[in-house]
Amino acid sequence: MNARIHVRLPARSDRSYDVLIRPGALQGLPGILAKRHRGAALFVVTDTNVGRLYGREVHHHLESAGLSAVLVDVPAGERSKSVECYHELAGVLLRSGIRRNSVVVGLGGGVVGDLAGFVAATVLRGVEYVQVPTSLLAQVDSSVGGKTGIDHAMGKNLIGAFHQPSLVVIDPEVLRTLPPAEFRNGLAEVVKIAAALDARFFRTLERCAHALTRTDTPLLTRIIRTAVGLKAGVVQRDEREAGLRKALNLGHTIGHAVESASGYRLRHGEAVAIGLILEGRLAVTCGVLSVNDHLRLLRLLEAFGLPTRLPRFVDRKEVLAGLAADKKNRSAVPLFVLPKKIGMSAIGVTLPADVIRAGIV
Numbered sequence: 001m002n003a004r005i006h007v008r009l010p011a012r013s014d015r016s017y018d019v020l021i022r023p024g025a026l027q028g029l030p031g032i033l034a035k036r037h038r039g040a041a042l043f044v045v046t047d048t049n050v051g052r053l054y055g056r057e058v059h060h061h062l063e064s065a066g067l068s069a070v071l072v073d074v075p076a077g078e079r080s081k082s083v084e085c086y087h088e089l090a091g092v093l094l095r096s097g098i099r100r101n102s103v104v105v106g107l108g109g110g111v112v113g114d115l116a117g118f119v120a121a122t123v124l125r126g127v128e129y130v131q132v133p134t135s136l137l138a139q140v141d142s143s144v145g146g147k148t149g150i151d152h153a154m155g156k157n158l159i160g161a162f163h164q165p166s167l168v169v170i171d172p173e174v175l176r177t178l179p180p181a182e183f184r185n186g187l188a189e190v191v192k193i194a195a196a197l198d199a200r201f202f203r204t205l206e207r208c209a210h211a212l213t214r215t216d217t218p219l220l221t222r223i224i225r226t227a228v229g230l231k232a233g234v235v236q237r238d239e240r241e242a243g244l245r246k247a248l249n250l251g252h253t254i255g256h257a258v259e260s261a262s263g264y265r266l267r268h269g270e271a272v273a274i275g276l277i278l279e280g281r282l283a284v285t286c287g288v289l290s291v292n293d294h295l296r297l298l299r300l301l302e303a304f305g306l307p308t309r310l311p312r313f314v315d316r317k318e319v320l321a322g323l324a325a326d327k328k329n330r331s332a333v334p335l336f337v338l339p340k341k342i343g344m345s346a347i348g349v350t351l352p353a354d355v356i357r358a359g360i361v
């Protein structure tokens with residue numbers, strides 16, 4: 001089973017790239033990089049967990065293939081998306097002799113992807129970036145699309161850049177070692193992609209939801225391929241999120257507010273699952289979405305073991321305040337992406353304040 005998805009960026013065809021999705025792709029990485037980057041120094045950025053499981057082996061194989069590679073690991077977890085960690089990482093790369101023709105390889109989940117991508121976007125005014133996502137969330141969502149960045153005390157992802165990778169290599173086999181809660185976290189983004197863009201994909205997920213495990217590599221490969229294909233289709237039509245790409249923020253307007261109001265006790269995917277349901281409820285209230293489609297969304301998220309209600313410890317007032325402060329808004333009025341029906345969403349929807357208040361329960 002092999003798949004190569006080409007992401008065409010018409011405005012900047014020199015930045016178009018391939019996404020390779022193949023079980024065992026990690027073992028093939030030295031061969032792939034040797035063909036494309038012989039002579040260039042590689043800087044593999046990973047985190048402490050992924051480094052222990054895969055990083056050292058990948059590094060060893062790269063050197064055995066005659067490539068010059070430096071392995072750097074950052075502490076696992078969102079805290080590494082900080083200005084301090086970014087500064088330290090850039091320092092390590094500069095001291096290790098990174099040059100304009102060097103390549104940064106991000107080997108890890110979305111945290112490593114965003115941090116390493118931002119370093120690649122900015123160090124020496126930008127070097128090539130290869131993404132090797134290892135969490136389900138990163139494989140289906142964050143590794144394609146070119147958004148990179150770090151957090152600030154004022155909020156998540158507030159400092160960043162668009163920097164498209166030159167290649168994305170996805171090995172679904174590495175999901176075997178992903179902790180179950182992180183696997184569910186990624187499934188929330190899979191549901192989001194299907195709910196926002198493709199009713200057929202949503203039906204496929206409904207059929208397999210109860211049986212899907214981290215070790216079902218053939219099925220996961222198909223799911224990742226479909227999700228990446230859909231996301232790539234959107235990114236190549238709207239690289240900078242001027243319109244269509246906003247559809248991928250389904251569940252995220254409320255999701256981000258919930259994630260922040262939970263003090264980040266909820267994982268991103270858990271908050272997005274709750275966001276999908278609450279936004280769906282708003283859509284039902286406005287007569288945009290049918291009750292039956294909302295129920296399908298609820299059942300699928302529950303089948304994947306994701307939360308669908310706001311936990312008691314999350315302060316509703318803080319969620320409402322977070323909605324007003326959403327960085328994607330040009331005004332203080334929240335702009336929602338609402339599901340219209342399974343596979344289709346409406347973007348830039350404004351709602352009366354009392355409807356929003358009544359929906360955040």
Ligand SMILES: NC(=O)c1ccc[n+]([C@@H]2O[C@H](COP(=O)([O-])OP(=O)(O)OC[C@H]3O[C@@H](n4cnc5c(N)ncnc54)[C@H](O)[C@@H]3O)[C@@H](O)[C@H]2O)c1
Binds near residue numbers: 147178
């Ligand atoms: N750039 C984008 O478009 C975009 C989109 C969505 C999310 N994000 C960002 O992604 C981040 C979340 O990503 P995440 O959920 O992957 O978190 P993460 O990178 O923290 O990974 C989750 C955990 O799983 C571990 N892990 C990863 N792969 C593993 C594997 N194969 N085996 C064992 N353990 C493994 C990591 O070490 C970590 O502890 C957030 O910072 C979010 O803002 C970015």
Ligand SMILES: [Zn+2]
Binds near residue numbers: 189252268272
């Ligand atoms: Zn997300």
